[in-house]
Amino acid sequence: MLKIEQLEVAYGQQTILNGLDLTFHEGEIHGVLGMNGAGKTTFFKTIYGHLSALSGQCLYKNNVVSSQSIAFLETQNYFYPYMKGKEYLELMTTRNKAFQVDRWNEVFELPLDRFIDNYSTGMKKKLAFMGILALDRPILILDEPFNGVDVESNEKIAFLLKKLKASGKIIIISSHIIHSLTSICDKISHLDKGKIARTYTPNEFPDLEEQLRAWVQAGIGDVLNELIP
Numbered sequence: 001m002l003k004i005e006q007l008e009v010a011y012g013q014q015t016i017l018n019g020l021d022l023t024f025h026e027g028e029i030h031g032v033l034g035m036n037g038a039g040k041t042t043f044f045k046t047i048y049g050h051l052s053a054l055s056g057q058c059l060y061k062n063n064v065v066s067s068q069s070i071a072f073l074e075t076q077n078y079f080y081p082y083m084k085g086k087e088y089l090e091l092m093t094t095r096n097k098a099f100q101v102d103r104w105n106e107v108f109e110l111p112l113d114r115f116i117d118n119y120s121t122g123m124k125k126k127l128a129f130m131g132i133l134a135l136d137r138p139i140l141i142l143d144e145p146f147n148g149v150d151v152e153s154n155e156k157i158a159f160l161l162k163k164l165k166a167s168g169k170i171i172i173i174s175s176h177i178i179h180s181l182t183s184i185c186d187k188i189s190h191l192d193k194g195k196i197a198r199t200y201t202p203n204e205f206p207d208l209e210e211q212l213r214a215w216v217q218a219g220i221g222d223v224l225n226e227l228i229p
Helices: 040-048 085-092 101-108 121-135 151-166 178-182 202-227
Strands: 002-011 014-024 028-033 055-060 070-073 139-143 170-174 187-192 195-200
Touching: 002 040, 014 040, 014 195, 028 040, 028 151, 028 178, 040 070, 040 139, 040 170, 070 121, 085 101, 085 121, 101 121, 101 151, 121 151, 151 170, 178 202, 187 202, 195 202
Parallel strands: 028 170, 028 187, 070 139, 139 170
Antiparallel strands: 002 014, 002 055, 187 195
């Protein structure tokens, strides 16, 4: 179990996370949903250790969580110039020689002998995904894993996440596409104003979708009525 307790994070004078509490369980896909600027990426980076918290703690199995327990897929993936896909995966498998690159690539279908600079956005996302799988960590944090990949790859990733869930992984995922979350998540937590406003279970997902529509329509309804009479 990964437990987040009273997490507070700020950039200068601006508080981003304010007393945030949340618990993630093994064998569970837990979505985190919020508007742009709600603090999702800050939350993920703090759990991973890229950012320092002003207060609060992140505990995994009752100990302070280590980045060595986490595989973190960031929204924007960085690769060294003039590196081939296979060379990148060789680096990622240094501590996990059992990872079968060629077999896994039967799923992702990447041209591993080509330079990564020549990959499309979706291909880079899939390569980064393979890299975090190679780490074989118990906790997966996936920030927008469906962003930039095609429909077929979306389905592959969703199917793969369900298999990883069945193997006992803790999977934390964000997406701007709500269907990507409602189709695979066991829970979805709504991050708002630095706190978890509410956590929804599958039978409550329609309520979440309806509330999101209402928020959006309330925000732009008057303007659109004026522009499109």
